[in-house]
Amino acid sequence: MAKVLMKGNEALGEGAVRAGCRYFFGYPITPQSELPHYLAKRMPQVGGVYLQSESETAAANMVYGAAGAGARVMTSSSGPGITLMQEGLSYLAGAELPCVVVNMIRGGPGLGNIAPAQSDYLQAVKGGGHGDYRLIVLAPASVQEIIDLMQDAFDLADKYRNPVMLLADGILGQMMEPVELSEEVLVQAPEKAWAATGRKKGGPRRLINSLYIVPEECEKHNIELAQKYAVIAKEEQRWxxxxxxxxxxxxxxxxxxxxxxxxxxxxxxxxxxxxxxxxxxxxxxxxxxxxxxxxxxxxxxxxxxxxxxxxxxxxxxxxxxxxxxxxxxxxxxxxxxxxxxxxxxxxxxxxxxx
Structure with a gap:
């Protein structure tokens, strides 16, 4: 067990890599820019992919593609960027695709400023996009907990096939604290029988979808999602x-x-x-x-x-x-x-x- 001094945003990146994340799509915005900077160097070291998207909207849709193929994937941003991702987050939840999204909250509304805030709480926990859906939302309080919760975030995302958001104020992204890092073990993403990785001859058809044109089918899907959320609400409370x-x-x-x-x-x-x-x-x-x-x-x-x-x-x-x-x-x-x-x-x- 090694103790090192890390900035919160860097800890987010290291925690994600150690949790098996191998794909990151995102766009720099203060106060989380050190996270994509860190992963731009770290991802190639573990055979992963870092891609700076042309916008936060694009990043959310890239996450959709990678998650649909069964990868452990992440994106990150702050207030204005997270707002641009809301349509994509609704699609991800509707299609039941696991992923992790980091919101390093800054002052708002509008462009606001780059100082720390907690004013994106309602957007995160009530669902900022369209439709009846929920994100699992975890709120760390230290740099050590950031690393610890990243593993939990990816595990919960896969367990429930649901997006997970790590919600933190800008102080946590910028502060430096000593953290304990265990010997690195490169975690591999679990096999996902539902993932769209190509149909083998005679095998089942795998379809990633959130489109239900027939109202009765859309209602059935919403009821099934609500039942899943009820299980999460009962089983995954943390304090x-x-x-x-x-x-x-x-x-x-x-x-x-x-x-x-x-x-x-x-x-x-x-x-x-x-x-x-x-x-x-x-x-x-x-x-x-x-x-x-x-x-x-x-x-x-x-x-x-x-x-x-x-x-x-x-x-x-x-x-x-x-x-x-x-x-x-x-x-x-x-x-x-x-x-x-x-x-x-x-x-x-x-x-x-x-």
Missing amino acids: EEYQLDNAKLVIVAFGTCARICKAVVDRARQEGLAVGLIRPISVWPFPNDVFARVRETAEQFLSVEMNMGQMVEDVRLAVEGRKPVHFYGRVGGMIPVARDVLAEVKKLYNGGAV
């Missing part, structure tokens, strides 16, 4: 809990915000306040199970985000209206500061008194 045992106020945060909020929990505990933290790792499926347990003893919840209040909607649904759910956020590339979040915690803890 971290911190100081929850006797917490009266529970902070909910993901990504970089969760790291800040851990410090807030520690400071609150030092001052005698029973505060805990839930960090969703899978933001879809949302970790409703932990809320079902904690909402029985907690008195209130505070969702801390780098947006105008997006995950807070899922927190309210998970709490089912049984306890108050509050929101604190910074936007436009601004990052919550621990002392300000702690001040909000104290205000809520004291019944709204400053």
Whole structure:
């Protein structure tokens, strides 16, 4: 086991290679450009293919082709580019094609800026494209977790034949941290009996498709997808809990915000306040199970985000209206500061008194 210093975007690339990804199609955009730069050098070393597409729209369709042929394939971008991929993501989900998509979130809407944000949450977890579909969405909080979750992302994509998105704020892409790398083992993509790799004589016909002209057939397909999503929602919830045992106020945060909020929990505990933290790792499926347990003893919840209040909607649904759910956020590339979040915690803890 070797410990090395890596930038988050580089860790994404190394994690993908170690997970068996051999095809990357993408287009540079800040704050994720180091990822395609890294893979441009790394992919040829393992017999893989790196191709810079002419646009993000093209990248998503290239992913469709490679995934349809059974490859482990990935693309990446940030806000504006991910928006351009939405049609392709809907096709990928409709055709049940496994792939991994990275969104290194920057400030928006519009061109916004290149500073970190979490304002693409709703786009990711509710489906930004057309039709009834879901992406599995994982949210790392450290460079080490980026590498670890890349393996999970490709495994989940293949297990459920579904696109998986890694959702991170721009800080995680740009920050450098020590990571532990095991001895490299080049993982091979699993055999996929459904993949369109050519029809052998007398063999079954393999068709990759999301077009169902007959309404009854399209309805049947949608129902089958919904049944798959229900299994994912039940089986693949992931979260971290911190100081929850006797917490009266529970902070909910993901990504970089969760790291800040851990410090807030520690400071609150030092001052005698029973505060805990839930960090969703899978933001879809949302970790409703932990809320079902904690909402029985907690008195209130505070969702801390780098947006105008997006995950807070899922927190309210998970709490089912049984306890108050509050929101604190910074936007436009601004990052919550621990002392300000702690001040909000104290205000809520004291019944709204400053």
